[in-house]
Amino acid sequence: MTIPTAARIDTQRLLSVVAIPLAAAIAMASAVAATGGAVDRIAEAGGTLAFLLSFVKFCYLAVGMAHLSGALAEKANGGLPAGLWLDEGAEPEPLPRGADPFWHAFPNHVDGAAIAIGVTMLTFIAAELLG
Incomplete structure (x- = not known):
């Protein structure tokens, strides 16, 4: 069994896995902290x-699960062959015109799931080391 390699790096996908969840976590934490209220959420x-870190965990876990x-x-749903153990013995499916193989990018x-998780x-x- 060989491990397929990617032919190119998709910068949009990489940003959606690495940078966007971090920006979302910072924005959500800022919004929650700014709402104030009777309870000091940061001290709590x-x-x-x-x-x-609690918002970072939430955002990256959501991206990993997605x-x-x-x-x-x-x-x-009959997508492109992923080259996983589920494909053993399966006939290779012709790619639709203009489509990239699963491992191409x-x-x-x-x-994405592995990076985010x-x-x-x-x-x-x-969080454990800080607490």
Whole structure:
């Protein structure tokens, strides 16, 4: 069994996995902190960094699950062959005109899920070390 390699890096997908969830987490944390109220949410979370890390965990976990479900949906709905163990013995399907193979661009759905869930795990570790 060989591991396929990507032929190009898709910068939009890479941004959607790496940078956009971080920006969303910062924006959400800022909005929640700015709303104020009777309870000091930042102090209740254990400080500014712990408060922000909880939003980072949420955003990257959501992105990881979205990419994982995208890979499963693509495979279950007769999408492009992913080169996974599920494809063993399957006849190669001709690609539609203009379509890229599943592994052609980095990150594909599986890469995106792995990156996002990895960042989520790192934020869990960071939160434990801070707390």
